[in-house]
Amino acid sequence: MRGAVSPPGPKGHFLFGSLLDAKRDELDFLARVVREYGDVVRIRMLNVLAFVLSHPDDIESVLITNHRNFAKSVFLTESQSLLGRGLLTSDGDAWREQRRMVQPSFHPQQVARYSRSIVEQVEPLLENWQDGETRDIHQDMMDLTMKIVARVLFGDDIASETARLGDALRVFFEQFDERFGFYLLPQWLPTPGNLRYRKALGELNAMIVKLIRRRQAAAQGNGDMLSGLLGALSESGKALTASELRDQMMTLFFTGHETTGLALSWTWYLLAQNPRVETKLVEELRSVLGGRLPSYDDLRRLPYTEMVFKESLRLYPPAYAVVRKALDDCEVGGYRIPSGATLAMFQWSVHRDSRFFDQPGEFIPERWENDFQKRLPRCAYFPFGAGPRICIGDGFAKTEVPLLIASIAQRFHFDLVPTHPVLLSPSLTLRPRKGIKMVVRRR
Numbered sequence: 001m002r003g004a005v006s007p008p009g010p011k012g013h014f015l016f017g018s019l020l021d022a023k024r025d026e027l028d029f030l031a032r033v034v035r036e037y038g039d040v041v042r043i044r045m046l047n048v049l050a051f052v053l054s055h056p057d058d059i060e061s062v063l064i065t066n067h068r069n070f071a072k073s074v075f076l077t078e079s080q081s082l083l084g085r086g087l088l089t090s091d092g093d094a095w096r097e098q099r100r101m102v103q104p105s106f107h108p109q110q111v112a113r114y115s116r117s118i119v120e121q122v123e124p125l126l127e128n129w130q131d132g133e134t135r136d137i138h139q140d141m142m143d144l145t146m147k148i149v150a151r152v153l154f155g156d157d158i159a160s161e162t163a164r165l166g167d168a169l170r171v172f173f174e175q176f177d178e179r180f181g182f183y184l185l186p187q188w189l190p191t192p193g194n195l196r197y198r199k200a201l202g203e204l205n206a207m208i209v210k211l212i213r214r215r216q217a218a219a220q221g222n223g224d225m226l227s228g229l230l231g232a233l234s235e236s237g238k239a240l241t242a243s244e245l246r247d248q249m250m251t252l253f254f255t256g257h258e259t260t261g262l263a264l265s266w267t268w269y270l271l272a273q274n275p276r277v278e279t280k281l282v283e284e285l286r287s288v289l290g291g292r293l294p295s296y297d298d299l300r301r302l303p304y305t306e307m308v309f310k311e312s313l314r315l316y317p318p319a320y321a322v323v324r325k326a327l328d329d330c331e332v333g334g335y336r337i338p339s340g341a342t343l344a345m346f347q348w349s350v351h352r353d354s355r356f357f358d359q360p361g362e363f364i365p366e367r368w369e370n371d372f373q374k375r376l377p378r379c380a381y382f383p384f385g386a387g388p389r390i391c392i393g394d395g396f397a398k399t400e401v402p403l404l405i406a407s408i409a410q411r412f413h414f415d416l417v418p419t420h421p422v423l424l425s426p427s428l429t430l431r432p433r434k435g436i437k438m439v440v441r442r443r
């Protein structure tokens, strides 16, 4: 630590620092500072001191080797109004205990059971789409993954509530996106946006609490995640309290559909621009499935489908950044990082680094052949994060998304609508700003 210096970075505005530059176009700003200042960049946003880490070895030291010195960051406090102190936002012993209690619900055997709900939910969609119609495919994918996760979490109880839950969540996020990055606007100000935000949050809470109470009153499980969590006990034999259950179910509801919906949307976007890849994918699906819907057991016979998903997560990682706060002064990449500083690690830029990926901007699923990942530095590719806080749902996502790609790509092809540009909107996740309009073509 002695002798270590502070990393370089842009000077920015005397009051706002780089906040306004970053807000204007976050990903462009990121690319610029990484290009200009290197693997560790110091950035001030108002009173928040942040460091962008772009070398996999430095990322490994924060997320894995020295993870005890880093906590979840201030950037998550905004989302605590939605997610409470569930798995994603909690820290320390409270987080460890929760992780132990939730983990059994993600055992591969459970995931194999959930796979039936996944395929069941896609069937009506395949029936409904009309050849030649223009749709917002992103909205369709979000609706689909929301129905799936609702079913997996709450079983049949949810069927009549899913649409309302989705509407409230949409309003909540529209307002959340408007607020994101503007720390000057406190939530208690009665602006129209803040009022809509609070109303949507109240509705979401009420719905989740009602579903939990109904199940508690029924006093019998039915194999969904809620039953698993109602029966889970901590090491000291305690069950989750009502508010812990709410936080956990809300966290899983949000994390369980937002990211997978995005992964699918970006996959259709990439396939529409890469006909060679699409043809190869459809050939694999035809030869293995011959027109029927896939099952969990089919997945190991669909290696190209898996590589398409992997490559899509590389270019458009739905969770495009992982953020931590340093608890003590430390050294990263030879630079001094003070306690309290924010460390931001962007999958978005690391996954596109030409030091690790040839033709980094191209969509080439074949790059993952022959155990390519094993030859990469550990954190050069980390769509699900790394270390103890790695995504608890990665096995679920690696089942759900390929099953849905296989089910849909076998029957449909999508063309982008040229007059509808697809713009990136980085917020809590990496979304397309005004959706992805596509013409649906039946094969």
Ligand code: HEM
Residues within 6 Å of the ligand: 087, 088, 089, 099, 251, 252, 255, 256, 257, 259, 260, 263, 317, 318, 319, 322, 323, 382, 383, 384, 385, 386, 388, 389, 390, 391, 392, 393, 394, 396, 397
């Ligand atoms: C393509 C899909 C997904 C992606 C890209 C993704 C990405 C991530 C990432 C990067 C993290 C780590 C965040 C950090 O370290 O700060 C994370 C954590 C988490 N994810 Fe996912 N995720 C996906 C799907 C899912 C699904 C399907 C679920 C649940 C059903 C889920 C639930 C969670 C939870 C609860 C955490 C917090 C875990 C903890 O801190 O112990 N995710 N995810």
